[in-house]
Structure formats: C-alpha cells, structure tokens
Amino acid sequence: MSWLKGFFNSSIGRKFIMALTGLFLILFLTEHMIANLLLILPDNGVIYNQYSHFMVTFPLIRVVEILLFASIIFHIIYALVLTYRNRQARPVKYAVRKPGENSSWVSRNMGFLGLILFIFLAIHLAGFFAKARITHDLGMVTINGVEMHDVYSLVKAKFEIWWFDLIYIIGFIALGAHLWHGFYSSFRTLGLRHPKYLPLFKGIGIFISVIIPLGFAVVPIYFLINSLS
Amino acid sequence: MKITLKVWRQESPEEKGRFDTFKLDHIDSHMSFLEMFDVLNQQLIEEGKRPVEFDHDCREGICGMCSMYINGRPHGAQSGTTTCQLHMRHFKDGDTIVVEPWRARPFPVIKDLVVDRSPFDRIIAAGGYVSVNTGSPQDANSILVKKSDSDAAFDAASCIGCGACVAACKNASAMLFVSAKIEHLSRLPQGKTERVRRAVNMVRQMDMEGFGNCTNTGACEVECPKGIKIKNIHKMNAEFFRAVWVSSEEVEA
Ligand code: HEM
Ligand code: SF4
Ligand code: FES
Numbered sequence: 433m434s435w436l437k438g439f440f441n442s443s444i445g446r447k448f449i450m451a452l453t454g455l456f457l458i459l460f461l462t463e464h465m466i467a468n469l470l471l472i473l474p475d476n477g478v479i480y481n482q483y484s485h486f487m488v489t490f491p492l493i494r495v496v497e498i499l500l501f502a503s504i505i506f507h508i509i510y511a512l513v514l515t516y517r518n519r520q521a522r523p524v525k526y527a528v529r530k531p532g533e534n535s536s537w538v539s540r541n542m543g544f545l546g547l548i549l550f551i552f553l554a555i556h557l558a559g560f561f562a563k564a565r566i567t568h569d570l571g572m573v574t575i576n577g578v579e580m581h582d583v584y585s586l587v588k589a590k591f592e593i594w595w596f597d598l599i600y601i602i603g604f605i606a607l608g609a610h611l612w613h614g615f616y617s618s619f620r621t622l623g624l625r626h627p628k629y630l631p632l633f634k635g636i637g638i639f640i641s642v643i644i645p646l647g648f649a650v651v652p653i654y655f656l657i658n659s660l661s
Numbered sequence: 662m663k664i665t666l667k668v669w670r671q672e673s674p675e676e677k678g679r680f681d682t683f684k685l686d687h688i689d690s691h692m693s694f695l696e697m698f699d700v701l702n703q704q705l706i707e708e709g710k711r712p713v714e715f716d717h718d719c720r721e722g723i724c725g726m727c728s729m730y731i732n733g734r735p736h737g738a739q740s741g742t743t744t745c746q747l748h749m750r751h752f753k754d755g756d757t758i759v760v761e762p763w764r765a766r767p768f769p770v771i772k773d774l775v776v777d778r779s780p781f782d783r784i785i786a787a788g789g790y791v792s793v794n795t796g797s798p799q800d801a802n803s804i805l806v807k808k809s810d811s812d813a814a815f816d817a818a819s820c821i822g823c824g825a826c827v828a829a830c831k832n833a834s835a836m837l838f839v840s841a842k843i844e845h846l847s848r849l850p851q852g853k854t855e856r857v858r859r860a861v862n863m864v865r866q867m868d869m870e871g872f873g874n875c876t877n878t879g880a881c882e883v884e885c886p887k888g889i890k891i892k893n894i895h896k897m898n899a900e901f902f903r904a905v906w907v908s909s910e911e912v913e914a
Contacts, residue, residue, distance in 0.1 A: 435905060442864055443836075443874045445903045514874050518832035521766050521873035527680070528759045530733035531831065534883035540831055542876060617877040623899030625892045 434581035446510055451618035453507040456639065458615060460500050461607075465647040472654045477584025485580040488565070508550065515543045517633055538613045545610040552603030559590060600652045604645035611641035662688040662749060665757040668713055670884035674769045674777075680759070690750040694737065695720060695727060697749055712873035715774040717886075720745040722886065725821030726795065728772055728828070730761040735825035735884045743823060743886045763824055765833035767870040781838060782820050786803035787866035788859035789842040791852045812846045819887045826881035826889070832873030839867050840897035841889045847900060859911040860897070860904040 439445040470480040487493050531635060532542055538545070563569045564583055573582040590596050615637035664685045688697055688721040695717050702712035718724040720734075731737035737747045745900055746787035749820030752758065755905035760774065761810060782854075818841075846852030852859070882891040904912070 438861075438865070439905045442871075442901075443868050445865060445896055445905075447874055447898075448902070469864075492669070514876075518834075518873035518876075521833035521871060522764050522831075523766055524721035525765050526730060526733065526761055528733040528766055531880070532878040533734060533738070534829055535831070539876065598725040613877070620877055620891075620895045621875075621898060623895055623902055625895035625899070640673075644889075 442502055446514055447621045449506055449510045450514065451454060451621040451659070453503040453510070454614050455620050456499070456503045457507065458495075458611065458644075460503075461644055462640070465644050468648065468651050471584065471587060471651050477573075477582070477588070480584050481573060481580055482623055483580060484583045495639075499646060504553070508546075511543060513545055536613070538609045539617070540649060542613060545606045547605065548606040549610060550598065552606065554568075555599060559596075560586065586603075587651075591652040592659035597652040597656050599630070601649060604649050608641045608645040608646075610636065611644065662690055662753075662754045663751070664749070664752065666697075667757065667759045668774070669761045669770075670713070671762075671770050672772065675770060678770065679724035688749055692747070692749045693720070694729070694731070694747040694749065695745050708770070714771075714775045716775050722746040723821060725823030728763050728776060728778075728824060730758055730763060730828055735763070735828040736823075740883065741886060742886060743821075743825075746886075758849075759905050763828040765824075765827050767833075767835075767872055770825060775834060776824075778822070781824065781835070782873070782882055783870065784835070784839055784863055784866045785842065788855070788862040789846065791846060792855065793851070795906070804850050806849060807857050808883055813877065814845050814848040817841045817848070817889065817893055820845070820885075820889050821887055823886060825884045825886060828874065829880040830873065830875075831878060832878065834875045834881075835867050835870070835872040836875040836897065836899060837889055837891065838892045839863055839884060840893035843897050843900055844886050844893045856900065857904040857908045857910045858912050862898045864897075866903050 440449070467483060472475070473479055550591055560583075563586060565580055568581075570586045571582040572579055573585075574580075593599075616634045619630070619633045624633065664687060666683045667680045668683065670681045673902060683701055683704075685697065685701060688700065689734055692700070693872055695715070695832060698715055705712045716726040718726040720727075722743045727736075729736065729744045731744065731747070736742060737751070739747050739751055749774060762768075762770050762774045763776045763778075765776075767780040767851045768778055769776050820838060820841035822838065824835075826832070826840070827833050827835050832838075844854075847859060848885040877891070877894075879891055882889065904910075
C-alpha cells in the first residue's frame with residue numbers, strides 16, 4: 433500500500449483531496465441553498481419544518497452528513513498543510529511584487545477567503561446546527577399530528593436581527609469569491625483540460641459562484657424586510 | 662537615458678543580503694537589460710568595486726540563464742521574453758528599477774542575482790528523458806506521429822528551464838516546468854513507454870526539492886517567456902493519476 437501513502441503525501445495527491453472535498457461541499461451547498469428557499473414560502477414554515485424533520489429522521493441523510501463533516505475537516509486540514517508548505521517554499525519574499533499583473537485576486541487569496549468561510553461556518557453551526565441537533569434549544573410544533581422542531585421560527589427570529597444578516601451576507605460574498613476560483617480550479621486539478629469542456633466548466637463555475645450566494649442571501653433579506661414592514 | 666538601479670547584493674548563500682543603489686547616466690535605449698548590467702559592471706570595475714554577479718549565456722532568449730526579477734516581475738514586465746531580450750526602450754528616462762534574484766527555497770542565492778537551479782537538473786534526471794539504445798537512427802517515417810501530438814510535444818519542448826514560473830508563482834511551484842517536460846516526452850511514441858515511471862519519479866523529485874503546490878493562479882503561464890500553457894499542469898495531474906491509480910506497473914520508491 434506504499435503507493436497509496438505516496439499518493440496522499442504527494443503535492444498532486446493533496447490537491448486531489450482539496451478538489452474532491454471542495455466539489456462535494458459545493459454539491460451539498462447547492463442542495464442546501466435550494467432547500468432554504470422553502471423558508472420564503474408564505475406558509476409560516478409548514479413545508480420547511482416538514483423538510484427539516486425529514487432530514488433529521490431519514491437514515492441515509494445521516495451517512496451523507498458524516499461524509500459532509502469529513503469533507504469539511506479534510507478540506508481544512510489539507511488547506512492548512514498546503515498553505516504551510518507553499519509558504520515554506522518561499523522563505524525570503526520579494527521586495528517589489530506586482531501579483532495583480534499576472535493573476536486574479538481571488539486565485540491568490542483562497543486561504544484568506546477560506547478563513548472567512550471558516551469563521552462564518554462556526555457562527556452558522558453554533559446558531560442553527562448546534563441548537564437543532566445537539567442542545568435541542570428550540571420550540572416544537574405539531575404538523576399533521578407529528579411533533580417536530582420548529583426550525584422555521586428559530587431562523588425567522590435570528591434573521592430579524594440586522595447584524596446577524598450582515599454576517600451572513602459577508603459570508604456569502606466570501607463564498608462566491610471562493611467558488612469563483614475554486615470550482616474551475618478543482619476540475620483542472622483533477623486533470624480536466626479538454627478544450628471543448630474546460631470553458632464550459634469555467635462558465636458553470638462563474639454561474640454557481642453567483643447563483644449559490646444569491647440564493648442563500650434571499651432568505652435573510654426576506655426575513656429582515658418582513659420584520660421591518 | 663538616466664536609470665537608478667536597486668540591485669540585490671549577497672556575498673554568499675549564508676550571508677544576509679541588501680539592496681545597493683546605482684545611478685547610471687548614459688544608458689542607450691537600444692541596449693538590452695543585460696548590456697545595461699555590463700555597463701554598470703564596467704563602471705564598478707573601474708571604480709575598484711566588486712561587479713554584480715548575474716547569470717547569462719546565450720543572450721538570445723534560448724538558454725534560460727538570465728534570471729532577474731525586475732520591478733516585481735520575472736524577466737520584467739514585457740511578456741514572452743527573457744531578460745536578455747528585454748530592451749531599455751521599455752523603460753522611461755529617470756526610472757528606478759529594482760532587480761532581485763529568483764526567490765524560492767529550492768533556488769538558494771549563490772551570489773547577488775545568481776541562484777542555484779540544480780533542482781531542475783535533478784528533476785530531469787529523475788525521468789525527463791527517453792531511454793534509447795545507441796546505433797544508427799531509424800527512418801523518420803517508421804514511427805508515425807499525429808500532427809497534433811507533434812505540435813503539442815514541440816510546444817512543451819520549447820521550455821528553456823529558466824525558472825520564471827517558479828519565481829512568479831505565489832507558491833514557488835515548479836509544476837509548469839515539470840509538466841512541460843512530461844508533456845513533451847509522454848506525448849510521443851518514443852516517450853510513452855516510460856510514461857508511468859516518468860510521471861511518478863519526476864513528481865516525487867519535484868516534491869522532494871521543496872517546491873510549492875499549484876493553486877491554478879495562472880501566474881506561471883503569464884510570465885513564461887516561452888508561452889508554456891498551464892493546461893500542461895492539468896495534463897500532468899491526469900498523467901500522475903493514471904500512473905498511480907490505473908497502471909499496474911510498479912515503480913520503485
Ligand atoms: C463552504 C465551504 C467550502 C467550499 C464549498 C470550498 C470549495 C473549494 C474548492 C472547490 C476548491 C478548489 C480545489 C482545487 O483548486 O483543486 C477549494 C480550494 C481551497 N479552499 Fe475551499 N471550500 C470551502 C471552505 C473552505 C474553508 C473553510 C477553508 C479554510 C479554512 C478553505 C480553504 C481553501 C484553500 C486554501 C483552497 C486551495 C486553493 C486552491 O487550490 O486554489 N475552503 N475550496
Ligand atoms: S515553463 Fe516557461 S517559465 Fe517555466 S522553466 Fe520552462 S520556459 Fe521557464
Ligand atoms: S541569456 Fe540565454 S535566455 Fe537570456
């Protein structure tokens with residue numbers, strides 16, 4: 433099995449993990465964003481609460497959830513390892529640098545954007561995931577005779593706080609920027625170079641890096657505006 | 662032209678370096694950047710001072726020796742050229758120009774602007790060749806090569822091993838160089854037989870030398886004087902995956 437060890441300790445192998453975990457996170461985010469749009473249905477959260485009840489009770493989703501957390505952890509660990517090694521590779525910096533003349537800002541700041549995402553993730557998980565799944569610190573509703581967590585009201589209450597929304601908007605902007613480079617980059621890391629398909633993936637990358645953050649942002653903005661009127 | 666030069670000076674790999682400032686009053690705009698350094702060094706010799714050490718050889722853009730990081734760009738701001746092919750007419754009268762050596766841990770400074778690029782030689786020695794028996798050459802038409810393959814191999818073969826890609830990369834990654842060598846050889850029938858060993862061994866050597874990891878910023882292809890494209894890196898990734906995950910050939914560690 434030394435070949436396997438060799439692979440995961442190689443530069444290309446490490447990047448392979450970054451790319452695969454990153455793509456899996458994007459897949460999850462796509463689902464998460466679309467499902468979140470159920471929150472703005474004018475039904476006082478009936479459908480959203482039922483969806484969220486289904487997600488915590490359906491066993492297969494548990495498995496996917498473990499995969500998801502593993503992806504986040506590995507993505508972060510490898511981000512740290514790669515960034516550390518990349519810094520080591522240039523101990524003495526240049527006195528004059530003009531990086532903007534040969535590369536884009538987002539491509540050079542994936543680690544920084546990742547750090548913002550990490551902080552955002554911590555706030556987000558503490559505010560929702562921990563309450564709904566660990567401390568069970570939220571109200572209950574009964575829909576069609578089934579008692580379940582009232583996640584909808586929790587979301588509504590949180591998003592009526594303007595600064596909480598602001599944190600989310602900042603998080604979504606960082607996400608968009610991370611994906612702007614990340615989606616396209618990951619396919620190239622995985623070896624895709626076909627002159628017909630590569631531009632397509634670049635286009636899809638730009639599309640999702642706009643549409644995913646926008647879709648997410650709709651929800652806090654909706655609750656904020658509703659609370660004002 | 663009047664030019665102010667700020668040049669990195671370092672006595673040896675161990676000693677700390679510093680910038681020295683020189684004022685040059687009679688620079689001809691037709692001079693190449695290296696000829697400007699010749700003028701400077703002549704002046705320093707006449708003043709009894711130590712001339713600035715810099716690498717150069719062909720002075721026609723084909724050997725890759727003339728490594729200079731000029732005003733924040735490898736080989737200066739002009740694209741598609743080496744330092745020897747950069748002319749003073751691209752600067753303005755009165756400009757201050759900052760010249761630094763390539764910066765990367767695998768490329769330690771030997772003296773002033775001269776860095777040790779032998780890691781590239783070791784990467785080549787790890788697999789950047791084809792094993793051929795000596796004897797008379799075959800008839801050229803006995804091995805058929807598709808035009809598109811021969812073009813791609815030729816494009817990749819134009820890498821001169823200058824190291825500008827490493828110098829430009831924020832991660833000091835050597836992947837553009839290594840991928841150019843892999844693509845150059847593995848595209849052709851003569852090189853295909855050793856492609857598995859080549860990919861594994863060259864990537865391993867590259868990692869052992871301590872270069873960073875590509876994050877697809879694309880700085881390398883912008884700065885490469887020979888127009889080597891970043892798609893070679895993506896091809897190399899695929900070549901490496903194929904060697905590790907698909908091929909049954911065992912490569913010794
Ligand atoms: C919402 C979660 C995230 C998603 C969907 C995501 C997605 C991606 C993708 C697709 C890539 C491209 C991989 C490649 O180029 O091969 C990537 C790269 C990267 N990510 Fe993330 N990421 C997320 C969170 C994070 C976090 C929390 C961090 C840091 C703590 C981080 C740091 C990085 C770094 C350093 C890179 C490498 C940059 C590069 O290779 O160009 N990411 N990410
Ligand atoms: S790939 Fe380009 S920049 Fe890198 S060593 Fe070869 S010629 Fe120089
Ligand atoms: S001196 Fe040979 S490429 Fe510049």
